[in-house]
Amino acid sequence: MWNSNSDILYGLALTFVHGVGSAKIKELSQKYESLGDVFALPEKVLVEQCRLNESAAKAISGNSATLLRLAEREIESAGKEGVKILSIYDADYPSSLVKRRSDTPFFIYYKGAASLNDRRIISIVGTRNMTHYGKSFTESFVSDIAKIYPDALIVSGLARGVDITAHCAALKNGLDTLAVMGTSFPTIYPADHRRYVGEIMEHGGLVTQFQYQSSTDNKNFVERNRIIAAIADVVVVVESKGNGGSMYTAEWSHRLGVPLCALPGDYTREQSEGCNNLIRNGKAHLVTSAADVDEILSGNRDDSFLRRVSAIQSHPSSEKNSPQKPDLSALDLDEDKSRIVEILSSTGPSHKDIIARESGKTISEISDILFDLEMEGIVRETMGGGYEMV
Numbered sequence: 001m002w003n004s005n006s007d008i009l010y011g012l013a014l015t016f017v018h019g020v021g022s023a024k025i026k027e028l029s030q031k032y033e034s035l036g037d038v039f040a041l042p043e044k045v046l047v048e049q050c051r052l053n054e055s056a057a058k059a060i061s062g063n064s065a066t067l068l069r070l071a072e073r074e075i076e077s078a079g080k081e082g083v084k085i086l087s088i089y090d091a092d093y094p095s096s097l098v099k100r101r102s103d104t105p106f107f108i109y110y111k112g113a114a115s116l117n118d119r120r121i122i123s124i125v126g127t128r129n130m131t132h133y134g135k136s137f138t139e140s141f142v143s144d145i146a147k148i149y150p151d152a153l154i155v156s157g158l159a160r161g162v163d164i165t166a167h168c169a170a171l172k173n174g175l176d177t178l179a180v181m182g183t184s185f186p187t188i189y190p191a192d193h194r195r196y197v198g199e200i201m202e203h204g205g206l207v208t209q210f211q212y213q214s215s216t217d218n219k220n221f222v223e224r225n226r227i228i229a230a231i232a233d234v235v236v237v238v239e240s241k242g243n244g245g246s247m248y249t250a251e252w253s254h255r256l257g258v259p260l261c262a263l264p265g266d267y268t269r270e271q272s273e274g275c276n277n278l279i280r281n282g283k284a285h286l287v288t289s290a291a292d293v294d295e296i297l298s299g300n301r302d303d304s305f306l307r308r309v310s311a312i313q314s315h316p317s318s319e320k321n322s323p324q325k326p327d328l329s330a331l332d333l334d335e336d337k338s339r340i341v342e343i344l345s346s347t348g349p350s351h352k353d354i355i356a357r358e359s360g361k362t363i364s365e366i367s368d369i370l371f372d373l374e375m376e377g378i379v380r381e382t383m384g385g386g387y388e389m390v
Helices: 006-015 021-033 036-040 043-048 056-063 064-081 095-100 132-148 163-170 191-202 217-230 244-258 270-280 290-297 304-316 333-348 352-359 363-375
Strands: 084-087 106-110 121-126 153-156 176-180 202-207 234-237 259-260 377-381 388-389
Touching: 006 021, 006 036, 006 064, 006 084, 006 106, 021 036, 021 084, 036 056, 036 217, 043 056, 056 064, 056 270, 095 217, 106 191, 106 333, 121 163, 121 217, 121 244, 132 163, 132 290, 153 163, 163 176, 163 191, 163 202, 163 290, 176 191, 176 217, 191 202, 217 244, 217 352, 234 244, 234 270, 234 290, 244 259, 259 290, 333 352, 333 377, 333 388, 352 363, 363 377
Parallel strands: 121 153, 121 234, 153 176, 176 202, 234 259
Antiparallel strands: 084 106, 106 202, 377 388
């Protein structure tokens, strides 16, 4: 049974062990009465029964005091700033994340006044280099959403452009807004957006999955986008380049079954390339107003065409020369490749750092393995820079 006080300490300690990810912490929390029991296990048991790699097992059995000090420091830092550390077992943890992601962060850090459950949650994402067209749509869209769903929570990523416009529009129209950060709480990025943080926390909140003691990394923003997609009832992409970061959010939305919407735009502008592609490929509903999104959330939008186009995109005509999906059961994969295939099959599209964390290997080692698997036609790189099974 989960004990919120002691298990948070031991759970946080496990997050500092390379090769122990959220899925493994969840597994251990269900296997043992307390996560503290894990730290009392011999190294051999950790490897054989808990299925941890040797380096992770050695870190837990031989370095527990250091790990617990790191966890205590984490709790102390959060306490000083009034930040809640929520585990997946907390009632305040977003239930949509647990429902949609088997690898959802075991802990999130949250500071704010807004409930993250039992309300309409609308994620709005887009380019940092938005046009006047994108800005005008975002502001009018949020204004109209406030009239249709006065209790809605507007979610975005605190970035420049569409993100901060969505946050500010929510505040202006009396809606709560949640900023999902790609940094830990000591760091607000971009720094000049710190001026918005106070009002966002008063009428919404800030959330991150990254520890106080973690370093800022560009890959963190990819993970942030996964939360933005998974937490929402609907994701709206306003403007995005064809390979923009919002495309990663869109991809996750599509794969998680979260309704995805995109604003069509001028085909000559690079800011509309991503949205136009999403609509053309049948991954996103074409939307031009809040009423369109209401129609989708109410189940009144006929999406049969969307399903047909998506099916065609997913199952192209099988001509003689078309590449065939490999039969994994017939492949002779070594242990390392099999582990990567297992991770991607379980978690879906993932970035190298996530795969490295789950497998206990270095980024360099993961890169080599992924390259081989890609050449063998087993995995492929996604639009957002991650990897997925073919």
